[in-house]
Amino acid sequence: MKKLSKKLLLSGLAALTIYSGFNNIDISTTYAKVNYDVFDLEAHRGGRDVRPENTLYSYAYAIELGATSIECDMQLTKDGKIVMSHNPILNSDITRDENGNYIENNKYDIRLMTVDELKKFDVGVMDPNCGEYYDLHGKTQFTYDAKIPTLEELMQLIQSYGDKNIVSNIETISYPDPASAGYKNNADPKKFVEVFNNIVKKI
Template sequence: MKLNRKKIAMGILAAVMATGVAGFTDAPQAEAKVDFGDVFDFEPHRGGRDARPENTLYSYAYAIENGATCIECDMQFTGDGDIVMSHNPILNHEITRDANGNWIENGKYDIRKMTVAEIQKFNVSKINPDVDYYKIHGQTRVDPEFAQIPTLEQLFQLVKASGNENVKFNIETKSYPDPLQVKEHAGNADKKAFLTRFNELVAKYGMEDRVVLQSFDWETLMMEKKMNPN
């Protein structure tokens, strides 16, 4: 019997909306609990942005359906103390439209100063066809109702609803310690609060054995090692 993947994906997404490879190291004490085993690690970047809109529930579901062993994704810490999945701290005007369907202004909306409710009024269901980014990343657009910017909690809920007990997560703390990244650095999130919320959600959904934390901000990794060595 041939499965209708789109129907399966839409069913899982509707239910949720209604309600990396571990790094090489010479230090054994830095060993993660996640075990990829003797497998080829199929790890869609940002959930698979060349196939579906990046860091959305739709892209994560599509990755799982197509056999991803791990999902690479990005976290931003919001103004109301939650975590949403976004590569950019400032809403990307090349992929983001407002509630009226208009492409947003570049540099206007800082996720770290917004609430989840405010952030989820926007949709990232497709790339603006007038920008160069579109020429590089051709992807299938999706229905706007399934292309909100999701929370980390919604990602974990999606995976739980899918019944997949094996897919891992390579999740990045998007933190900006470099003063040369002027706008990003100036609005950098409170790292301890960021990691505290992250650990709460990992524990709540029993994902400790399935998560690898990565970051270009090494301090968040050192802090995490103290907060949760696993």
């Protein structure tokens, strides 16, 4: 993956375009110098409108682009591991099975699955037939064979770039409210935090 100079960044709309899309912007010509002391370039889900969200590809792209922080999301698996995913249920718009078919909606709950089971799915290609979601986020997205990464894999990726200044804005996705749609199978919050803390302490 070719590295970009940290002196080259997107122009004034950088944060907004990474967050919400590159649909109308030619990123090959919209670079500018940014003062890192006063400006935080945060890549939402790693920059999901350019690379598959919450994958090592999107996180690496954000770092190479010059992002100063990476926003991402965590789920706790059945075997007590943390994986990077915004939704607790595998998203049928971006997830394919081992045969390359897009999965059934609301069928696979990450919190009831092991990491090994999750690694069988591919989340690197958005379904072009998923409607508005594809129109908003998929048209400009590069495609890859991508697996759901673990938190350790994300931390190792950041370390591999030798960049100690990258801030990780990591969301602990939890649904403690019984009225919430995600309440069923919600991970125990205390265990979630303990697992996260143990991983961070080892890094």
